[in-house]
Amino acid sequence: MREEINVETDVAVNNVKISAKDVQVFYGDNHAIKDVTVEIEDKTVTAFIGPSGCGKSTFLRCINRMNDTIDVCRVVGDIRIDGENIYDPKIDPVQLRAKVGMVFQKPNPFPKSIYDNVAYGPRIHGLARNKAELDEIVERSLRSGAIWDEVKDRLHAPGTGLSGGQQQRLCIARAIATEPNVLLMDEPCSALDPIATAQVEELIDELRRSYSVVIVTHSMQQAARVSQKTAFFHLGSLVEYGETSAIFTNPIDPRTESYITGRIG
Amino acid sequence: MPNDTKILNGASHRSLLSKQDAHTQKRNSAEKRFRIYGMVALSIGVLFLIFLFASILRSGLPAFTQTVVNVEFVVSQEEFNKAESKMLKTKAYQDIFVAALNAELEKRNVEIAYDKKTIERIVGKPGGTIRSYFTEDPSRVGRLAAFELTASSRVDGYFNGRVTRESLVDSRFLKAVDLDLVDALHASGIIRQAFNWNFITGTDSGVDNPGGAGLGASVIGSFFMMLVVLFLSLPIGVAASIYLEEFAPKNRWTDFIEVNISNLAAVPSIVFGILGLAVFIQFAGLPQSAPLVGGLVLTLMTLPTIIISTRASLAAVPPSIRDAALGVGASKMQSVFHHVLPLAMPGILTGTIIGLAQALGETAPLLLIGMVGFVAREYPDGFMSGFTDANSAMPAQIYTWASRADPGFYEKAWGGIIILLLFLITMNAIAIILRRRFERRW
Ligand SMILES: Nc1ncnc2c1ncn2[C@@H]1O[C@H](COP(=O)(O)OP(=O)(O)O)[C@@H](O)[C@H]1O
Ligand SMILES: [Mg+2]
Numbered sequence: 001m002r003e004e005i006n007v008e009t010d011v012a013v014n015n016v017k018i019s020a021k022d023v024q025v026f027y028g029d030n031h032a033i034k035d036v037t038v039e040i041e042d043k044t045v046t047a048f049i050g051p052s053g054c055g056k057s058t059f060l061r062c063i064n065r066m067n068d069t070i071d072v073c074r075v076v077g078d079i080r081i082d083g084e085n086i087y088d089p090k091i092d093p094v095q096l097r098a099k100v101g102m103v104f105q106k107p108n109p110f111p112k113s114i115y116d117n118v119a120y121g122p123r124i125h126g127l128a129r130n131k132a133e134l135d136e137i138v139e140r141s142l143r144s145g146a147i148w149d150e151v152k153d154r155l156h157a158p159g160t161g162l163s164g165g166q167q168q169r170l171c172i173a174r175a176i177a178t179e180p181n182v183l184l185m186d187e188p189c190s191a192l193d194p195i196a197t198a199q200v201e202e203l204i205d206e207l208r209r210s211y212s213v214v215i216v217t218h219s220m221q222q223a224a225r226v227s228q229k230t231a232f233f234h235l236g237s238l239v240e241y242g243e244t245s246a247i248f249t250n251p252i253d254p255r256t257e258s259y260i261t262g263r264i265g
Numbered sequence: 266m267p268n269d270t271k272i273l274n275g276a277s278h279r280s281l282l283s284k285q286d287a288h289t290q291k292r293n294s295a296e297k298r299f300r301i302y303g304m305v306a307l308s309i310g311v312l313f314l315i316f317l318f319a320s321i322l323r324s325g326l327p328a329f330t331q332t333v334v335n336v337e338f339v340v341s342q343e344e345f346n347k348a349e350s351k352m353l354k355t356k357a358y359q360d361i362f363v364a365a366l367n368a369e370l371e372k373r374n375v376e377i378a379y380d381k382k383t384i385e386r387i388v389g390k391p392g393g394t395i396r397s398y399f400t401e402d403p404s405r406v407g408r409l410a411a412f413e414l415t416a417s418s419r420v421d422g423y424f425n426g427r428v429t430r431e432s433l434v435d436s437r438f439l440k441a442v443d444l445d446l447v448d449a450l451h452a453s454g455i456i457r458q459a460f461n462w463n464f465i466t467g468t469d470s471g472v473d474n475p476g477g478a479g480l481g482a483s484v485i486g487s488f489f490m491m492l493v494v495l496f497l498s499l500p501i502g503v504a505a506s507i508y509l510e511e512f513a514p515k516n517r518w519t520d521f522i523e524v525n526i527s528n529l530a531a532v533p534s535i536v537f538g539i540l541g542l543a544v545f546i547q548f549a550g551l552p553q554s555a556p557l558v559g560g561l562v563l564t565l566m567t568l569p570t571i572i573i574s575t576r577a578s579l580a581a582v583p584p585s586i587r588d589a590a591l592g593v594g595a596s597k598m599q600s601v602f603h604h605v606l607p608l609a610m611p612g613i614l615t616g617t618i619i620g621l622a623q624a625l626g627e628t629a630p631l632l633l634i635g636m637v638g639f640v641a642r643e644y645p646d647g648f649m650s651g652f653t654d655a656n657s658a659m660p661a662q663i664y665t666w667a668s669r670a671d672p673g674f675y676e677k678a679w680g681g682i683i684i685l686l687l688f689l690i691t692m693n694a695i696a697i698i699l700r701r702r703f704e705r706r707w
Contacts, residue, residue, distance in 0.1 A: 069591060071514055098594030108585035110604060120603070121593035171589070178593055 017042040017182060017212040018063060023077035025058050025067065032058045034236045036077075040229070042181075045204060045213045047223035047244065050233035051259065056216045059233070060184050063214065064100035065093040081182065098125050101175030103185040107167035109159035109174070114151050117159040117170055118142060121178035137177055144210075145173025146203045165196020169203060176207075183207060185215040189222065201226050220260060224248050232256045321682055327425040328680025331461040331476060332416035334388050334450065337409055338365035345399060345406045355392030359385075362395055362412075366455070373453045379446045386439050387447060387456075388414045416456060418476040418673040420447055424458060427672060464680060469641045469662060475673025478666065480681050482641035486556050486656035487625060487688075489645075493560020493652070494567055494624050499617055501564075502571030509572075510579040511601050530569035537566045538630030546634060554635040554655035562634060563624040570623065574616025578609040611700040618696035622689050628660040637661040659685045 018040040025033035033055045040046050048056040058067065065086060067073040079086050086096055098121065109117050118138045121127075128134035138155070142148040147169040151162070159170055168188055175183060185204070189197040204226050207213055217223050223230050223244065230244040232253075240247060240256045251257045285293070340348075340361060348357035363384055370377070391414045398412075399405055419439040422428035433441040450456040467479020513519045541562035545551045551558050582605045590600035606613075631637055641657035657665065659681065667678040 064592070066588070066591065069587075069597075094594055094596045096594075097592060102588075102592040104585060104588055104592070106585055108583075108589040110586065110589060111608065120590075120595075124593075124595055124599055124603075174589075174593060 015042055016040070017044075017081065018214075019080045020059075020062075021078045021080075023059070023062060023075065023079060025055070025062060026074045026076075027058075027070070028072045032236050033062070036238045038231060038238055038241055040212060040214060042212045043208060043210070044229055045208050045215060045227040046229040046231065047227035048214065048216045048231050048233060049218070049220060049223050049259075050239075052218065054233040055236045056233050057186050060186055060214060060216050063182065063184055064097050064102055066097070066102065068093050098178040099180050100182045100184060101178060101180035103168070103171050103175055103183065103188045105187045106191050107164055107171050109162070109167050109170050111158065111160050113156045114142075114159045114162070114170060115155040118174050118177045121174060125178055127177075127179065141173040141177040142170075144176050144207070145169045146199065146206065147173060163196070165192050165199055168192060168196070168200055172200070172203060172207075180211065182212045182214065185213065187216050187218060190218065197222075220248070232259065234259070321679060321686070324676060325679030325681075325683040327421075327427075328464055328676045328683075329461050330458045331463070332421045332424055332456060333459045334366075334414045334416055334456050335411070336362065336365050336369060336414070336455065337411045338362075338368070339409050340399060340406055342406055345403075348396070349400075355390070355396055357392070358395040358399075359390060359392035362391055369455060370449070370453065375449050375453050377446055377449045379443075383440075383443045383446055386417065386443055387420055387450075388416055413459070415476055418474070418671070420456070421476060422673060423447060424451075425676065427676070464677070465684070468643060469657065469665070471640070472669050473671065475666075475669075475671050475677055478674065478677050480659065480662060480684055482644050483657040483659050483662035484684070485644060485651065486559075486636070486641060486661075487658040489556035489651045489656070490560040490563060490658055491621055491625060493557060494563045494621060495617075497560070497564040498567045498571050498620065502568050502617070503575055503613060505568075506572050506575035506579060507601060507606070510576050511605065512597065526569050526572050530573055533629070534566050534627050535629040535633065537562050538633035540565065541630060542633045552653055552655065554639040554657075555653050556656050556658070557652040558634050559631055559636055559658060560652075562630045563627060566627065566630065567620040567624045570620040571613075571617055574619070575609070575613045578612025578616065579605060581612065582608045607703075611703045614699045614703070615696045618692050618699075622692045625688060625692070626660055626685060628664050631658055631661045632664075637664050640665075659688070 016039045018038075020036055020038050020040075023033055023036045024031065036059060048060060050056055061067045062075055062079060063081075063086075065075075067075055075087065077087075081096075081100065084091070110120065112120075115138055118141050119128075119134055122134060122137050128137055139148065139152075142151060147166055150166060151157075151170075159167065162170060168191075172183075172185075172188075188204075189200050192200065201222065204213060204215065208228075215223075215226065227244045229242065230247040231241040232239045232247065232251075232255075234255050240251060240253045247256065248260060251260060338361070344361060348354060348361065351357045359381075363381055366384065391412070394414070395412065398410065417439065419428050419433075419436070423439075423444060428439070430441045430444055433439055433444070447456060463477065463479050465479065466481045467477065468482040469479065470477035509519060509523065541558060545558045545561050546553055551561075586604050586608065587600050590604045591597070595603065628637065636656070636658050639655055639657050639661075641655075641662065645651040645654045645656065663678050663681040663685065666674040666681060
C-alpha cells in the first residue's frame, strides 16, 4: 500500500516531458525500431542501454529528428515533447533541434574558437541582441558545462586544441547555449578517459536540475551511476523500462537479466 | 639467484637478435632494393625535368633579347628642309642615317669597306622611322637625336648562333661578307644586344617579321578567357557540387549524373572545341576567334575538373561537423555555408586554380574556334571588346609561331612557352598561398 502511494507522488513530481507511442523506424527494409512506447520524465536522467546495434542511437535521434538527415530512414509513430507532436508537418525540425540539444559520441567542436563554438547557436537563433548579451550567454553556458574555469583565459583559442574531456564538455556547453529543454547524449563518454568520464558524469548529474537528459551508454555502471530511469533495448524493441535501481537489482524480463549479468553482449 | 638467470637470458636473447637469420636477411635486402628502385625512378624524373627546363631556357631565352643598332646624329634645319623637298623623302633620311653611321665608324677609327645595300640588309630601311621622328615634332631638328633601331632577324640569329657564315652562302637577305661589318659594328659598340620589351608587350607580326613579334596581345586574350572561365565555372561548379554532395538524394539519377561528370572530365578537349564551334559560333552566332567563345569552351572543359575536386573536398569534411551544426539547430544550408564550405575552401581553390591552369595551356579547342592562326596584331580597344574582339591566346600564339616557316619564330615559340610557364608557376604559387592562408584560420 505504502509503495503505491510513493510511486504516485513520484509521477506527480516528475511530469512527462517526452512521450513516444508505437514508434517504428526503418532504414530502407531494415526495421530498426519496433513498437517503442515510452514516457521520459522532465528533470531526470534517463539511460538507454542494450547491446550494440539494438537501436539506442536510432531511437535517440528520433527525438530531435536527426534521422531526417538520413535519406533511407523513415520514422512512423508519434513522439510528443510537452504534448506537441514533433513529427507534425507544422513543426520545423531546425527549430526543434535548438530546443532538443544533442551531444555526440565523439567530441565534435567546430574548428573555431571556444567562444565561437558556444556563440554559434545563439547567433543563428538570434538569442542575443548585442555583444554583451552574447558574452553573457557564452559565460553562462560554459559555466553550466563545468568548463568555464579551464577556458576563461583563452576563449579565443581554437576549441579543437582542448583535451578530449574538455572538448566534450565544450560540446555540452554548446548544446546548452541554445536554451534547450531536453539534452540527448549518445555515448558521450565512450571516447574519454576515466577522469574525464567522471567529470562529465558529474556534469550530467548537475544538468538534471534544469533539463530532461537522455543518455545512451554501453556501460551499465555508468547507467547505474548517473541515471534515475533506465530503458533496456534489445533487437529494436524496448524490453524493459523503469527505475534504474529496479532494473539493475530486480529485472523483470529474462533478457534484461541476461544482459545485466553479461550473458547478452 | 633469480636475477642472475634473468641476465643470462637477456644475453642469449641479444645474441639471437644480432645474428640475422636467412629470412630476415632476405627481407632486409628486398627492402633496400625497393628503396633503390624508388630513388632511381625519382632521379630519372628529376633528370627529365632538368633536361626539359634547360632546353626550354636555352631555346627560349634568345626571344627575350634583340639586336639593336645605336646611332646618334644631328639633323640640321638645312638638311631637314632639303630632305623634305625631295621626291623620295625617306630615301633622303636613309642617306642621312648611312652618313651618320659612317661618321660614327670613322670617329672610332674603324676601317671597313661596305655599300649602302649592306646597311639595308642589316637594319632594313629605317628612313621612314627617322623621318617621322622629325616630322612629328619639328623642334627636334637641330638637336642631337639618338636612335635605337632593330637589326634584321638574321643579324639577331647570328648573335644567337642560329645563323652562321656557312648558312648565309647563298642567302639574299644577308650575305656572309655583311657579317664583317656586323662584327665591326659590334666591336665598336654600335650594334649590341638589348632586352626585347616588344616580345612581352607587343602584338604579333606578320609571317615575315619574327623580330617584331610579341606575345602581349595574346596574353590579354588569355586573360579575358580566364576571366570568363573563372566567373562561370567557379560559381556553377561549386553550386553543382554542393547540391550533389550535400542536398541531392542518392538515387539512380544522381548516380547517372555523377558517372557522366567523371566521363566528361575524360573527354578529349578537341571535342569541346567542336561543340563550341557548333553551339556558340554556328548556332548562337557569337564572333569567331573571340576570347568570350574561347572562355565558354574552356568553361565546359574545366567544369568537370572543378566539380570533381570540389566534391572531393566537401566529402573530406568530417560528417561530425555537419552533425554538430544540425545538432544546435542550424539549417542544412547554414551548416553547409557556415561550416562545411569554409573547411572545404582550400581544396576548392586549389582545384579551381589547377583547372584554370589546365585551361590556360589548352590549345586544341582554340584550334576549332579560330583562335589559332588568327594574327593578333592589335590590342582590344576596351574592356568589353576584350571579350568580343578576335584575339589569340598564349598557347594558340605559340602554336601559330611554331608552325611558321621563318626559323626566327622558332625561338619566339620557345620564349612564349617560358612566359606561359611563368604564368602557370605563378598560379600554382597563388594556390599554395591561398591554401596556407585558409588553413591557418582554423
Ligand atoms: N545510417 C544508417 N543507415 C542504415 N542503417 C542504419 C543506420 N544507422 C543505424 N542503422 C541500423 O540500425 C540498427 C540500429 O543501429 P543503432 O541505432 O546505431 O544501434 P546502437 O546505437 O544501439 O548501437 C542497426 O542494425 C544498424 O545497422
Ligand atoms: Mg549507437
